[in-house]
Amino acid sequence: MAHDAQLYPADRIARAQKAAAEAGLDALLISPGPDLRYLTGYQALPLERLTCLVAPANGDPFLVVPLLEQPAAEASPVGGLGLEIVGWRETEDPYALVAGRLPVGPEGRVGVDNHMWAEKVLAFRAALPGVEQALAGEVLGALRMRKSAAEVAALREAGAAIDAVHAAVGQWLRPGRTEREVGRDIADAILAAGHETVDFVIVGSGPNGASPHHELSDRVIGAGEPVVVDIGGTMPSGYCSDSTRNYCVGEAPAEYLRAFGILLAAQTAQCESVRPGITAEQLDAVGRDLITEAGYGDRFIHRTGHGIGLETHEEPYIVSGSARPLEPGMAFSIEPGIYLPGRFGARIEDIAVCTEDGGDRLNLTPRDLVRLDG
Structure with missing residues (x-):
């Protein structure tokens, strides 16, 4: 069986960022599920608290996680990617945190992963007013369907x-x-x-x-x-x-x-x-x-x-x-x-x-x- 580094290569996020730019998206917002695992190897728990990979079309990607999930994220394959992990406290608004760090103008476009919970999609819509939401699957599907x-x-x-x-x-x-x-x-x-x-x-x-x-x-x-x-x-x-x-x-x-x-x-x-x-x-x-x-x-x-x-x-x-x-x-x-x-x-x-x-x-x-x- 192939080693995880072969199965989940470290260049996937960069490839996804390039594909997002080509598709006219300013960023990808990827919550726990198959897209996050594909990009990072991290099988994160799907919780009501926000875990989200933020991958700008131009700029450094980062992973937003609840503080109590940060040790699990660091112990996962994410820890070997050199990715910034941003932990948020219970009293913080993680959607505002993402919005504050995202280089997206009011008429920008972001791709949200196809399995993101509706409550999270709507919270991002409120935190990024005027920003159009599209399906990240239109970008990631093309990558995922060609197997290595x-x-x-x-x-x-x-x-x-x-x-x-x-x-x-x-x-x-x-x-x-x-x-x-x-x-x-x-x-x-x-x-x-x-x-x-x-x-x-x-x-x-x-x-x-x-x-x-x-x-x-x-x-x-x-x-x-x-x-x-x-x-x-x-x-x-x-x-x-x-x-x-x-x-x-x-x-x-x-x-x-x-x-x-x-x-x-x-x-x-x-x-x-x-x-x-x-x-x-x-x-x-x-x-x-x-x-x-x-x-x-x-x-x-x-x-x-x-x-x-x-x-x-x-x-x-x-x-x-x-x-x-x-x-x-x-x-x-x-x-x-x-x-x-x-x-x-x-x-x-x-x-x-x-x-x-x-x-x-x-x-x-x-x-x-x-x-x-x-």
């Missing part, structure tokens, strides 16, 4: 960890158990495989598989029922896993097997079509057209996929209407699905990375329907 070799290595490690869980699902998935019971075992295995947190566990049995984001229920799994298992977590590196496989105890219904065969062909074709220059909507169409030709077009009800990195869902999105060309280093899911309400559903998901001359799949467990003995 170290980031790809972190995603590969995450992919191998979630693959290990899928390889063991047969130990827990059997008739007579509830989705929740199976899900609890899977969640334990996600942590045991090396993840720091469990982000989601979907066990959609029978008709519940037709709800793409079903998660878990007390429904008892029956013999001959297809089960969609979509799972993911976050590794200590901060990078995420996400993979979906399909299981059945005993023999699945004939129409399910037909639909699954079409889905497998579509997902395989999409994975094989990843290359620089293909657009997001073209990649979406590769699978969607096959599914539509087979008569299930109206049963593929979501986009083909989402980018992945420090968040499970981030840019780029593989969706109709996006003319974004894929570039080397972009990482995203390929997860077409077919859903028949009240009956069953199926989805196959791998994380793929666009390379210099094609694509690289990071999930390597078999994509076929996994038939389990009852």
Whole structure:
């Protein structure tokens, strides 16, 4: 696994400042969340008290933290960046502190991170009257979606960890158990495989598989029922896993097997079509057209996929209407699905990375329907 200095290089803030200047922003205001971790390696606690990286387009960046959080900030990777850390006391107004140090005129523009709490956005609006607020994600998204070799290595490690869980699902998935019971075992295995947190566990049995984001229920799994298992977590590196496989105890219904065969062909074709220059909507169409030709077009009800990195869902999105060309280093899911309400559903998901001359799949467990003995 890559060292943190490779995963979170010290030049990222400077690159973000340059990109902000090019986008016509006077500064970036980044509160705790994936953008702050991307820029500094610091996984700060999201508290009601303001922690904020202030990165002027021109000038030295600094990190504003509550005084009681200053030791944690100094002990984090921020301590090795040579960044000024400004602690504020309980009786101080941190928004006024930032406003007083920011070289932004009354008609300036600042980028606030996409996940900043509304109360903080509004407090900055009050402290910087007349200053326009834009989304920092419009600047940082372009940086974050092109993964470095170290980031790809972190995603590969995450992919191998979630693959290990899928390889063991047969130990827990059997008739007579509830989705929740199976899900609890899977969640334990996600942590045991090396993840720091469990982000989601979907066990959609029978008709519940037709709800793409079903998660878990007390429904008892029956013999001959297809089960969609979509799972993911976050590794200590901060990078995420996400993979979906399909299981059945005993023999699945004939129409399910037909639909699954079409889905497998579509997902395989999409994975094989990843290359620089293909657009997001073209990649979406590769699978969607096959599914539509087979008569299930109206049963593929979501986009083909989402980018992945420090968040499970981030840019780029593989969706109709996006003319974004894929570039080397972009990482995203390929997860077409077919859903028949009240009956069953199926989805196959791998994380793929666009390379210099094609694509690289990071999930390597078999994509076929996994038939389990009852």
